[in-house]
Amino acid sequence: MIALRRLLPATQREWRNFLLGVGFASPWIIGFLIFTLFPIGSALYYSFTRYDLVRDPVWLGVQNYVAFADDADFRLVAGNTLWWVLLSSPLGVLSAFLMALLLNSRIIFRSFFRAIFFFPAIVPVVVTAFVWIFLLNVQYGAINSTLQAWGFKTIPFISSPDLMKWSLVVIHMWSQGAAMVIFLATLQDVPKSLYEAATVDGANAFHRLWNITVPMVSPIILFNLVMSFIGGFQYFTLPWIMTQGGPSRSAEFYAIYLYRNAFQWFRMGKASALAWVLFVLILLFTYLIFRTSGRFVYYAGAAR
Amino acid sequence: MDLLGQILKYVVLIVLAISFLLPFYWMVSSAVKDDAQVYVVPPIWFPRPQFWENFWNAWNSETFNLWTFNTVVRYAIPATFGTVLSSSLVAYSFARIDWKGRNAVFAIVLATMMVPDWVRLVPLFVIFKTLGWINTFNPLVVPAFFGNAFFIFLLRQFFLALPLELSDAARIDGASELRIFVRIILPLSKAALAVVALFTFMNAWNDYLGPLIYINQEDKWVLTLGVGRLRSAVDEIGNTKLAYPWLMAVSSLITLPVFLAFFFAQRSFIEGISLTGLKG
Numbered sequence: 001m002i003a004l005r006r007l008l009p010a011t012q013r014e015w016r017n018f019l020l021g022v023g024f025a026s027p028w029i030i031g032f033l034i035f036t037l038f039p040i041g042s043a044l045y046y047s048f049t050r051y052d053l054v055r056d057p058v059w060l061g062v063q064n065y066v067a068f069a070d071d072a073d074f075r076l077v078a079g080n081t082l083w084w085v086l087l088s089s090p091l092g093v094l095s096a097f098l099m100a101l102l103l104n105s106r107i108i109f110r111s112f113f114r115a116i117f118f119f120p121a122i123v124p125v126v127v128t129a130f131v132w133i134f135l136l137n138v139q140y141g142a143i144n145s146t147l148q149a150w151g152f153k154t155i156p157f158i159s160s161p162d163l164m165k166w167s168l169v170v171i172h173m174w175s176q177g178a179a180m181v182i183f184l185a186t187l188q189d190v191p192k193s194l195y196e197a198a199t200v201d202g203a204n205a206f207h208r209l210w211n212i213t214v215p216m217v218s219p220i221i222l223f224n225l226v227m228s229f230i231g232g233f234q235y236f237t238l239p240w241i242m243t244q245g246g247p248s249r250s251a252e253f254y255a256i257y258l259y260r261n262a263f264q265w266f267r268m269g270k271a272s273a274l275a276w277v278l279f280v281l282i283l284l285f286t287y288l289i290f291r292t293s294g295r296f297v298y299y300a301g302a303a304r
Numbered sequence: 305m306d307l308l309g310q311i312l313k314y315v316v317l318i319v320l321a322i323s324f325l326l327p328f329y330w331m332v333s334s335a336v337k338d339d340a341q342v343y344v345v346p347p348i349w350f351p352r353p354q355f356w357e358n359f360w361n362a363w364n365s366e367t368f369n370l371w372t373f374n375t376v377v378r379y380a381i382p383a384t385f386g387t388v389l390s391s392s393l394v395a396y397s398f399a400r401i402d403w404k405g406r407n408a409v410f411a412i413v414l415a416t417m418m419v420p421d422w423v424r425l426v427p428l429f430v431i432f433k434t435l436g437w438i439n440t441f442n443p444l445v446v447p448a449f450f451g452n453a454f455f456i457f458l459l460r461q462f463f464l465a466l467p468l469e470l471s472d473a474a475r476i477d478g479a480s481e482l483r484i485f486v487r488i489i490l491p492l493s494k495a496a497l498a499v500v501a502l503f504t505f506m507n508a509w510n511d512y513l514g515p516l517i518y519i520n521q522e523d524k525w526v527l528t529l530g531v532g533r534l535r536s537a538v539d540e541i542g543n544t545k546l547a548y549p550w551l552m553a554v555s556s557l558i559t560l561p562v563f564l565a566f567f568f569a570q571r572s573f574i575e576g577i578s579l580t581g582l583k584g
Contacts, residue, residue: 009404020481021403027390028413031450036416039427046426053433102317115570116321119328122562122573124510126528127555130535131331134548142330142347149346174324178577185578234420237512241532258422263517268426275423282420 040279046272053266064273073257074274081254083165085232085285088172093224095173100183101213114184121177129241132171133158158243161250168239168251179224183217190216215298222297226289233282254278328559335359335553342548355549362534362550363557370523371530378441379515379526380508386448387455387504388497394451395459396485400471410460416453421513429517443518444511448504455500458579462496463489499576502569506562527558 009018022029047064049057068074099117103110120128135142136157144154157167194212203211214221236255239245245252254274262271329349334342336354363369397403398410432443466489474484490497512528519525531554538547566573 007404014404017401018403018405021397021401021406024397024401024481024485025394025409027449028394028451028453028456029409031390031447032412032416035428035447035450036419036424039424039431040419042427042430043423046430053430099320102313102320105313107313107317111570113317113321114574115566116324118573119563119566120324122506122510122566123559124512124528124562126510126512126531127331127559130531130551130555131327134334134552135327135330140343140345140347142326145345145347174327181574181577230418230420234422241512241535255422258425262426262429268430272426275420275426278420279423282418286418 043272043275046269047276048273049269051268051272053268057269060269064270065277067270068273068277076249077252077254077257080165080250080252081233081235084168084235084253085229087165088169088235089225089228089232091169092172092176092228093179093221096176096179096224097183097217097221099176099180100187101209103180103184104187114181117180118177120175123175125237126241128171128175129238132167133242136167159247161248164243164247164250168242171238179228182220182224186217186220187213218297219299222289222293226286229285229289230282233278233285331552331559332556335362335549335556337549339547339549358549358553359557362553365550366530366533367523368527368530368554368557371525371527374441374524375509375526375528378524379444379511380505382441382445383448383508384501384504386445387452388501390449390451391455391500392459392490392493392497393485395456395463396489398456399460399463400468400485400489401481413453413456417457425517432518437518439519439521439524441519441524444508444514452504455504458576459493459496459500461579462493466492495572498569499572499579502565502572503576506565509558509561531555531558 009015046057048059048061050060050064051057103114103117107113136144138144138154138156138159141157143157147154155163157163190213194216195208198208198212234255235253236259239251239253240256240259243251245256255278258271258274258278261267261274333349333351335358336356337348337351337358338355341348341351394413398406398413428443432438435442437443437446470488470492471484474488479487510528511526515526515529519529531551534547534551534554538551
């Protein structure tokens with residue numbers, strides 16, 4: 001009872017503030033209940049059913065989940081997605097970090113270069129997809145017809161199952177502007193005195209990078225990595241527009257499979273089960289990263 | 305040695321910058337080609353003659369005017385209005401009103417950013433279908449009026465930085481909380497509100513998945529779905545259209561507003577993004 005009383009407003013003034021605060025926050029609170037909490041809950045319910053939107057849901061128990069165990073499609077898309085998350089996230093973060101490092105050094109036309117590196121991040125994804133399809137086309141794409149003209153063999157960037165995912169990684173590294181800007185802002189906050197002191201002590205550029213810059217921005221590396229993981233698990237639009245998951249399903253990622261189940265085959269129950277597995281995977285991944293990050297991440301000002 | 309390092313740095317910078325711009329240059333230069341200039345080896349980087357009429361012809365080959373209207377008037381503007389209105393109200397509550405439970409609720413706001421959209425998608429589709437909202441813009445616009453976690457966070461950071469004395473003085477004068485919000489806080493936050501409006505508008509302009517799921521009728525399509533039409537022309541065998549040039553022409557045209565927005569509001573973009581990434 002005492003604990004409960006401490007949670008509730010006590011004085012009249014506290015009540016007034018409470019009602020005002022909740023009132024101002026009510027759009028989000030209502031929206032959270034309707035558009036987030038309720039859907040997450042009903043997705044859990046649907047995941048235990050067979051549901052085609054026309055007939056009422058039929059209760060199946062855990063059958064949808066159990067079936068994933070020997071579902072070859074599930075294994076394929078899970079494998080593709082794991083590959084994608086484990087490769088594209090670190091490489092994307094690396095790309096953003098290196099661009100930011102380059103921009104943070106003393107250069108002329110910095111904001112001009114920054115604009116160039118940033119811009120791909122805000123282009124409509126459909127445009128990114130169409131331009132790169134054309135650019136990477138095996139016959140008349142800019143890259144391959146150049147190779148051909150120089151007498152080299154053409155490279156089937158997006159028509160070979162072995163190369164498709166790598167092509168997506170390259171496009172991903174090309175559109176890291178947002179992460180780059182976040183890195184850049186952090187780099188500018190690293191105290192200059194640290195570098196000066198290190199230089200006096202005889203540290204070379206690499207030492208300064210590894211022993212000062214990397215530790216000082218490590219919380220942001222972690223932040224960008226986690227955001228990238230979360231996004232990577234849900235990767236959909238670009239591979240969907242480019243090849244609808246092809247060639248030979250090499251770019252059929254988890255979200256594409258989920259989309260097909262839900263909106264092409266109307267297996268809403270199975271799609272919901274897929275969604276919940278994804279949800280739990282993301283939570284687990286994030287938790288694990290934060291648990292193990294303590295060893296790699298340096299928080300300035302935190303007691304060690 | 306130092307000079308060599310400097311030269312190397314600029315070489316890397318310039319090579320990188322060129323390769324970052326190359327896809328865009330390829331897009332625009334291909335837009336003014338005819339088919340003969342597309343299917344050749346080596347590729348043509350400076351097409352001569354240039355077919356500038358491709359832009360006009362490609363745009364008018366489908367109902368792109370209608371799709372632009374849908375994108376802007378029926379989706380982006382209402383979604384932007386709703387997001388700015390609701391997110392600023394909610395952010396005000398978290399930043400400027402001291403209420404019990406505030407921090408716990410705010411933690412939930414932040415946590416929702418980790419919830420994958422896919423887990424909500426099926427039930428939301430069922431809800432909107434029950435409401436008869438499929439093939440309307442409601443599923444894309446109505447949720448915008450209930451705040452966006454990302455922008456609530458951004459605006460809260462901004463509101464926190466405004467001096468508390470401003471509100472206190474107004475309270476002593478008997479101003480209501482709503483009046484303080486509208487008359488004092490909002491006018492001081494124009495820059496932050498502009499960032500939110502800019503980002504929301506651009507997200508709507510670029511959005512593909514939302515319209516893909518909720519809008520099937522062609523007369524309700526948005527631009528991102530509409531360009532797909534020209535894409536299918538590329539894959540058709542024996543088509544008589546200038547498939548790739550037209551696809552690139554319309555791609556250029558729908559990138560142009562994003563480019564202009566970025567060109568004129570670069571600072572807002574950069575600051576908006578660093579604000580959310582950093583102060584967390």
